[in-house]
Amino acid sequence: MLHPIPHDLAQSIPLHTTDELETTRLRLRLFVPEDAGELSLITSDAEVMKFIGEGLPLSEDETRSNLACIIEVFEKRGFGKWAVIHKELNKLIGYCGFASGNPQVGVEIAYLLARPYWGQGLASEAAGACLRYGFEVLRLDSISGVTRPGNNKSRRVLERLGMKYVSQAVYFGYDCVHYALAQSEFRPHPAAYFVQRMDGSRAQRCSTLLHRI
Numbered sequence: 001m002l003h004p005i006p007h008d009l010a011q012s013i014p015l016h017t018t019d020e021l022e023t024t025r026l027r028l029r030l031f032v033p034e035d036a037g038e039l040s041l042i043t044s045d046a047e048v049m050k051f052i053g054e055g056l057p058l059s060e061d062e063t064r065s066n067l068a069c070i071i072e073v074f075e076k077r078g079f080g081k082w083a084v085i086h087k088e089l090n091k092l093i094g095y096c097g098f099a100s101g102n103p104q105v106g107v108e109i110a111y112l113l114a115r116p117y118w119g120q121g122l123a124s125e126a127a128g129a130c131l132r133y134g135f136e137v138l139r140l141d142s143i144s145g146v147t148r149p150g151n152n153k154s155r156r157v158l159e160r161l162g163m164k165y166v167s168q169a170v171y172f173g174y175d176c177v178h179y180a181l182a183q184s185e186f187r188p189h190p191a192a193y194f195v196q197r198m199d200g201s202r203a204q205r206c207s208t209l210l211h212r213i
Helices: 009-012 033-043 060-077 123-136 152-160
Strands: 020-022 025-027 081-086 089-097 108-113 143-145 164-171 176-183 192-199
Touching: 009 123, 009 176, 020 033, 020 123, 025 123, 033 060, 033 089, 081 108, 081 152, 089 123, 108 123, 108 176, 123 152, 152 176
Parallel strands: 108 143
Antiparallel strands: 020 025, 020 192, 025 081, 081 089, 089 108, 143 176, 164 176
Protein backbone atom coordinates (compact mmCIF):
# COMPACT_ATOMS: atom_id res chain seq x y z
CA MET A 1 0.00 0.00 0.00
CA LEU A 2 1.21 3.48 -0.87
CA HIS A 3 0.90 6.23 1.71
CA PRO A 4 1.12 9.99 1.09
CA ILE A 5 4.37 11.79 1.74
CA PRO A 6 4.12 14.17 4.71
CA HIS A 7 3.45 17.72 3.49
CA ASP A 8 6.45 19.30 5.19
CA LEU A 9 8.78 16.65 3.73
CA ALA A 10 7.36 17.14 0.25
CA GLN A 11 8.01 20.87 0.49
CA SER A 12 11.61 20.44 1.67
CA ILE A 13 12.94 18.04 -1.00
CA PRO A 14 14.08 19.50 -4.34
CA LEU A 15 12.53 17.78 -7.34
CA HIS A 16 14.89 15.85 -9.62
CA THR A 17 12.44 13.66 -11.51
CA THR A 18 14.78 12.99 -14.43
CA ASP A 19 17.91 11.93 -12.56
CA GLU A 20 19.34 8.46 -13.13
CA LEU A 21 22.26 6.79 -11.36
CA GLU A 22 25.10 4.58 -12.47
CA THR A 23 27.58 2.46 -10.52
CA THR A 24 30.34 0.05 -11.48
CA ARG A 25 27.97 -2.76 -12.42
CA LEU A 26 24.52 -1.19 -12.40
CA ARG A 27 22.38 1.50 -13.97
CA LEU A 28 19.42 2.84 -12.03
CA ARG A 29 16.98 4.30 -14.52
CA LEU A 30 13.40 5.51 -14.40
CA PHE A 31 10.79 2.79 -14.73
CA VAL A 32 8.50 2.69 -17.78
CA PRO A 33 5.22 0.74 -18.14
CA GLU A 34 6.92 -1.67 -20.54
CA ASP A 35 9.01 -2.99 -17.62
CA ALA A 36 5.97 -4.81 -16.21
CA GLY A 37 6.73 -8.15 -17.86
CA GLU A 38 10.34 -8.34 -16.67
CA LEU A 39 9.44 -7.05 -13.22
CA SER A 40 6.70 -9.67 -12.92
CA LEU A 41 9.27 -12.43 -13.44
CA ILE A 42 10.88 -11.19 -10.21
CA THR A 43 7.77 -10.47 -8.12
CA SER A 44 6.24 -13.86 -9.00
CA ASP A 45 9.09 -15.57 -7.09
CA ALA A 46 7.79 -16.54 -3.65
CA GLU A 47 11.27 -16.46 -2.13
CA VAL A 48 11.87 -12.90 -3.35
CA MET A 49 8.53 -11.72 -1.95
CA LYS A 50 8.74 -13.60 1.35
CA PHE A 51 9.34 -10.49 3.47
CA ILE A 52 7.47 -7.93 1.36
CA GLY A 53 3.87 -7.00 2.12
CA GLU A 54 1.79 -10.09 2.71
CA GLY A 55 4.75 -12.28 1.82
CA LEU A 56 3.06 -13.66 -1.29
CA PRO A 57 4.13 -13.63 -4.95
CA LEU A 58 2.33 -11.14 -7.18
CA SER A 59 0.41 -11.83 -10.36
CA GLU A 60 1.36 -9.96 -13.51
CA ASP A 61 -1.72 -7.74 -13.13
CA GLU A 62 -0.73 -6.90 -9.53
CA THR A 63 2.80 -6.14 -10.63
CA ARG A 64 1.53 -3.93 -13.44
CA SER A 65 -0.65 -2.01 -10.97
CA ASN A 66 2.22 -1.60 -8.50
CA LEU A 67 4.52 -0.45 -11.28
CA ALA A 68 2.03 2.22 -12.32
CA CYS A 69 2.07 3.47 -8.72
CA ILE A 70 5.88 3.50 -8.64
CA ILE A 71 5.99 5.60 -11.82
CA GLU A 72 3.26 7.98 -10.63
CA VAL A 73 4.81 8.46 -7.19
CA PHE A 74 8.25 9.18 -8.66
CA GLU A 75 6.81 11.80 -10.99
CA LYS A 76 4.82 13.48 -8.21
CA ARG A 77 7.45 13.40 -5.46
CA GLY A 78 10.58 13.82 -7.54
CA PHE A 79 12.17 10.70 -6.09
CA GLY A 80 11.28 7.06 -5.56
CA LYS A 81 12.29 3.63 -6.82
CA TRP A 82 14.51 3.21 -9.87
CA ALA A 83 14.68 0.15 -12.12
CA VAL A 84 17.99 -1.64 -11.49
CA ILE A 85 19.67 -2.68 -14.73
CA HIS A 86 22.64 -5.06 -14.78
CA LYS A 87 24.92 -3.24 -17.24
CA GLU A 88 26.85 -6.25 -18.55
CA LEU A 89 23.66 -8.24 -19.17
CA ASN A 90 21.47 -5.24 -20.06
CA LYS A 91 18.79 -6.85 -17.92
CA LEU A 92 16.30 -5.53 -15.36
CA ILE A 93 17.09 -7.31 -12.10
CA GLY A 94 14.97 -5.41 -9.56
CA TYR A 95 14.46 -1.98 -8.07
CA CYS A 96 16.17 0.30 -5.59
CA GLY A 97 15.40 3.76 -4.29
CA PHE A 98 13.29 5.51 -1.70
CA ALA A 99 9.92 5.12 -0.02
CA SER A 100 8.32 7.68 2.24
CA GLY A 101 4.93 6.36 3.23
CA ASN A 102 5.66 5.94 6.94
CA PRO A 103 5.88 9.24 8.86
CA GLN A 104 7.30 7.37 11.86
CA VAL A 105 10.54 6.59 10.00
CA GLY A 106 10.67 9.27 7.28
CA VAL A 107 12.38 8.53 3.98
CA GLU A 108 13.60 4.94 3.82
CA ILE A 109 15.77 2.96 1.43
CA ALA A 110 13.92 0.24 -0.49
CA TYR A 111 15.37 -2.50 -2.68
CA LEU A 112 14.39 -5.77 -4.33
CA LEU A 113 16.56 -8.03 -6.49
CA ALA A 114 15.87 -11.15 -8.50
CA ARG A 115 17.13 -14.24 -6.69
CA PRO A 116 19.93 -15.15 -9.19
CA TYR A 117 21.63 -11.87 -8.25
CA TRP A 118 21.67 -12.32 -4.49
CA GLY A 119 24.97 -12.70 -2.71
CA GLN A 120 26.99 -10.64 -5.21
CA GLY A 121 27.00 -7.30 -3.37
CA LEU A 122 24.62 -5.78 -5.90
CA ALA A 123 22.01 -4.70 -3.34
CA SER A 124 24.69 -2.87 -1.35
CA GLU A 125 26.06 -1.29 -4.53
CA ALA A 126 22.65 -0.01 -5.65
CA ALA A 127 21.55 1.08 -2.19
CA GLY A 128 24.89 2.79 -1.55
CA ALA A 129 24.40 4.92 -4.66
CA CYS A 130 20.86 5.78 -3.57
CA LEU A 131 22.05 6.80 -0.10
CA ARG A 132 24.66 9.09 -1.62
CA TYR A 133 22.04 10.62 -3.90
CA GLY A 134 19.69 11.05 -0.95
CA PHE A 135 22.27 12.88 1.15
CA GLU A 136 24.05 14.87 -1.57
CA VAL A 137 21.24 15.73 -4.00
CA LEU A 138 18.01 15.45 -1.99
CA ARG A 139 19.87 16.87 1.05
CA LEU A 140 18.17 14.52 3.51
CA ASP A 141 19.27 14.72 7.14
CA SER A 142 18.78 10.98 7.68
CA ILE A 143 17.57 7.88 5.83
CA SER A 144 15.93 4.85 7.39
CA GLY A 145 15.91 1.17 6.55
CA VAL A 146 12.96 -1.01 7.57
CA THR A 147 12.65 -4.76 7.18
CA ARG A 148 11.19 -7.79 8.93
CA PRO A 149 13.05 -9.19 11.96
CA GLY A 150 13.70 -12.51 10.22
CA ASN A 151 15.00 -11.02 6.99
CA ASN A 152 18.66 -11.50 7.83
CA LYS A 153 19.90 -10.86 4.28
CA SER A 154 18.27 -7.44 4.22
CA ARG A 155 19.50 -6.63 7.71
CA ARG A 156 23.06 -7.42 6.66
CA VAL A 157 22.72 -5.07 3.69
CA LEU A 158 21.52 -2.26 5.96
CA GLU A 159 24.39 -2.89 8.36
CA ARG A 160 26.95 -2.93 5.52
CA LEU A 161 25.58 0.45 4.46
CA GLY A 162 26.48 1.77 7.91
CA MET A 163 22.95 1.93 9.24
CA LYS A 164 22.42 1.53 12.98
CA TYR A 165 19.66 -0.45 14.65
CA VAL A 166 17.04 1.87 16.16
CA SER A 167 14.14 -0.24 17.37
CA GLN A 168 11.66 -3.02 16.72
CA ALA A 169 8.15 -1.80 16.04
CA VAL A 170 4.88 -2.59 14.29
CA TYR A 171 4.29 -0.61 11.09
CA PHE A 172 1.05 -1.01 9.14
CA GLY A 173 0.35 -4.24 11.04
CA TYR A 174 3.74 -5.87 10.38
CA ASP A 175 6.52 -6.59 12.87
CA CYS A 176 9.54 -4.63 11.66
CA VAL A 177 13.04 -3.60 12.63
CA HIS A 178 14.03 0.01 12.07
CA TYR A 179 17.56 1.08 11.13
CA ALA A 180 18.73 4.62 10.36
CA LEU A 181 21.75 6.56 9.12
CA ALA A 182 22.42 10.26 9.67
CA GLN A 183 23.97 12.34 6.92
CA SER A 184 26.90 13.18 9.21
CA GLU A 185 27.71 9.46 9.60
CA PHE A 186 27.41 8.48 5.94
CA ARG A 187 30.47 7.04 4.19
CA PRO A 188 30.12 6.52 0.39
CA HIS A 189 30.15 3.02 -1.08
CA PRO A 190 33.46 2.33 -2.91
CA ALA A 191 31.76 1.59 -6.25
CA ALA A 192 31.93 4.21 -9.00
CA TYR A 193 29.00 6.61 -8.80
CA PHE A 194 27.49 8.91 -11.40
CA VAL A 195 24.36 11.02 -11.52
CA GLN A 196 23.05 11.59 -15.04
CA ARG A 197 20.41 14.22 -15.61
CA MET A 198 18.07 13.48 -18.48
CA ASP A 199 16.67 16.17 -20.79
CA GLY A 200 13.07 15.59 -19.71
CA SER A 201 12.09 13.40 -22.66
CA ARG A 202 13.69 10.32 -21.04
CA ALA A 203 15.33 9.70 -24.41
CA GLN A 204 18.63 11.59 -24.49
CA ARG A 205 21.29 11.68 -21.82
CA CYS A 206 23.03 14.86 -20.80
CA SER A 207 26.76 14.50 -21.20
CA THR A 208 27.59 16.36 -17.99
CA LEU A 209 28.97 14.19 -15.17
CA LEU A 210 27.60 15.63 -11.95
CA HIS A 211 29.15 13.31 -9.39
CA ARG A 212 31.86 10.70 -9.35
CA ILE A 213 33.93 9.04 -6.64
